[in-house]
Amino acid sequence: MGRSVPAVMRALDILELFGTKEELSIPEIHAQLGFPRTSVHELVGTLVERSYLTPVPGQPHRFRLGVGAFHLGAAYAERMDLTREGQTVAAEVAAACDETVHVAVLDGSSVVYVAKADSTHPVRMVSAVGRRLPAHCTAVGLMLLAALEDNRLDELFPIGRNLPALTERSIASPEQLRTRLARIRGRGIAEEFCESNEAVACVAAPVADRSGRIVAAMSISVPTMRWSRKRAGELAELVAQGAVSLSTRLGHRG
Amino acid sequence: MGRSVPAVMRALDILELFGTKEELSIPEIHAQLGFPRTSVHELVGTLVERSYLTPVPGQPHRFRLGVGAFHLGAAYAERMDLTREGQTVAAEVAAACDETVHVAVLDGSSVVYVAKADSTHPVRMVSAVGRRLPAHCTAVGLMLLAALEDNRLDELFPIGRNLPALTERSIASPEQLRTRLARIRGRGIAEEFCESNEAVACVAAPVADRSGRIVAAMSISVPTMRWSRKRAGELAELVAQGAVSLSTRLGHRG
DNA sequence: GAATGTCGTTCGAAATACCGAACACTCCGG
DNA sequence: CCGGAGTGTTCGGTATTTCGAACGACATTC
Incomplete structure (x- = not known):
């Protein structure tokens, strides 16, 4: 089935982590998943940019699931x-x-x-x-x-x-x-x-x-x-x- | 805000394409987004592996949003x-x-x-x-x-x-x-x-x-x-x- | 207030994922 | 039965991304 794309795998791992914990910081994600610190920064940055994650208001270094995630889920449900x-x-x-x-x-x-x-x-x-x-x-x-x-x-x-x-x-x-x-x-x-x-x-x-x-x-x-x-x-x-x-x-x- | 991760961007582009069209094949995604053919293969493969996309039953080369997407959306809604x-x-x-x-x-x-x-x-x-x-x-x-x-x-x-x-x-x-x-x-x-x-x-x-x-x-x-x-x-x-x-x-x- | 630890950010060399080229297969129309 | 177009799949060189090291900011402790 072809090869898989590691960056995407990791991004999904991060997103799915938020299925268990409501809020996470970058160090916490790093600790949980073991990805290199800087890579987590880049991945989270990308997910935030696309609003699949959002910084929690007032705490710019902690994150939650964003509306992007909801949008996708709703599209599935509607289909x-x-x-x-x-x-x-x-x-x-x-x-x-x-x-x-x-x-x-x-x-x-x-x-x-x-x-x-x-x-x-x-x-x-x-x-x-x-x-x-x-x-x-x-x-x-x-x-x-x-x-x-x-x-x-x-x-x-x-x-x-x-x-x-x-x-x-x-x-x-x-x-x-x-x-x-x-x-x-x-x-x-x-x-x-x-x-x-x-x-x-x-x-x-x-x-x-x-x-x-x-x-x-x-x-x-x-x-x-x-x-x-x-x-x-x-x-x-x-x-x-x-x-x-x-x-x-x-x-x-x- | 750091750099962004191109592979993840593309994966999300693909997922979001399914917000407009219910079913898509790899050539169609290639045509819509302009990513190289083989890259689309790898990205879609990865998304299927994680069940964010699923092949439509009976047509193994056409895809739909999968339960993975729904799972994420529901997690957001629940939070x-x-x-x-x-x-x-x-x-x-x-x-x-x-x-x-x-x-x-x-x-x-x-x-x-x-x-x-x-x-x-x-x-x-x-x-x-x-x-x-x-x-x-x-x-x-x-x-x-x-x-x-x-x-x-x-x-x-x-x-x-x-x-x-x-x-x-x-x-x-x-x-x-x-x-x-x-x-x-x-x-x-x-x-x-x-x-x-x-x-x-x-x-x-x-x-x-x-x-x-x-x-x-x-x-x-x-x-x-x-x-x-x-x-x-x-x-x-x-x-x-x-x-x-x-x-x-x-x-x-x- | 110095010292220590944690964490965000920058940068470039090294590693590796990406993409083009080539091949294989299927489906059509002739 | 043949040929061509369209698409799935494989593979390796190279352009790109990844990740470690270094720095600075901030908090906490002694």
Whole structure:
């Protein structure tokens, strides 16, 4: 796939650092990433010039993400039917079950949430949306991984390397992951109990686009206190309907 | 401000190209930006590797914005109190007047919308948000420009160079802009009639943060058919209240 | 107030990323 | 079936960028 451009890689590393820390100074970036001091100066200077970073008002040597970043993100969201339609359908499903609903896509071995609806806060737009989580710890992630070919899975989760965990119950080994995915493929629904969060369970269903490819997954998250075998079945049904509805809006014909 | 890093500049140029065109191939990017063919290959390869671009499914040589872009934008939105609170207050104001409400910030000589509420479509989240318009053509833009120091204005709009227009009524010359801004400073409210759009008028008020700096502006847009001297006064009052409410949420004390 | 450490900024030699040339492949029209 | 245009891919010399060293500004400590 050609060679990669180191300067761009570094610039993106810097930008992505601001996904974890709100404000950073140049020495801090230097310490975190290990790039030469002067190079960090030049890179940050360039990013500021293009307003992907901005000095925080009153402290000209500390930086934050700038509107440039927002502009790009919004352009993506506007293009993607998925974010528009996903938001609408998520809100419907959230209203029907009174629980939190997410829509997410796969990026490498992590999931990125692109839409969210919470029954009690109907317009909770920019909260967790955009956040990244390890795919193998979430129901949406498992659903999306189940749709991949085996050789792609081997690339992402090579046998032998064990996986980062979010809770005690998170899937720990590639072998475990594979047997789990097999079961999910059989059922067409992914379920997860306290694997991404101590107190939350989750059901997810696959979303397909015009071409029939699985491009996203939709999930319902429930605090364990409201979770039961019976409820799980109802919610699975509901999220499956939601996923079909969203697929249809994306041009998929059943 | 140090030197800038050409490779990063080019990478950003490429990304921003996707703000105008939804899908692009490498030859198209080459034609648009004039960078050497092989360089475009390397840059795009790098951006794809980091998932700021993705090949469109089925057409491995055409590209779209990827989730990486979205991730960054969402991180910005999440950090900025302005986007969160702005969305909430905009919705309130929209409900009160039954018109479209925007919140925008200044980036160079353009404005970027960071929140929007439309009375008829309460959750219209990712529509025009993130879009960029020339500041001197919009009410929000004029309001924000009015808050700048004169020397900054001289940099952005040097005397003699005339300005791009969106409609026949758009401000055309720097001189005109300056007299207009003086009037806006006097009143504390910006008004605009068919200067950004043939059929729309607009009132805007300034939003300040904790430190008292003007960081954004809020506007109400009205189709000219519903516009009148009397209504303008009412809406100006309303948007001023909204702006104060938002300022307060950002920690500004009156 | 001298001494020490941190950090922003400048500058030029050394390293390396960039880009042109050449090749390979696909798609068309003849 | 052939030829040409358009595009993806490879590779190496050289123009460019990178990064260390040096300096100055500022803060902090003794």
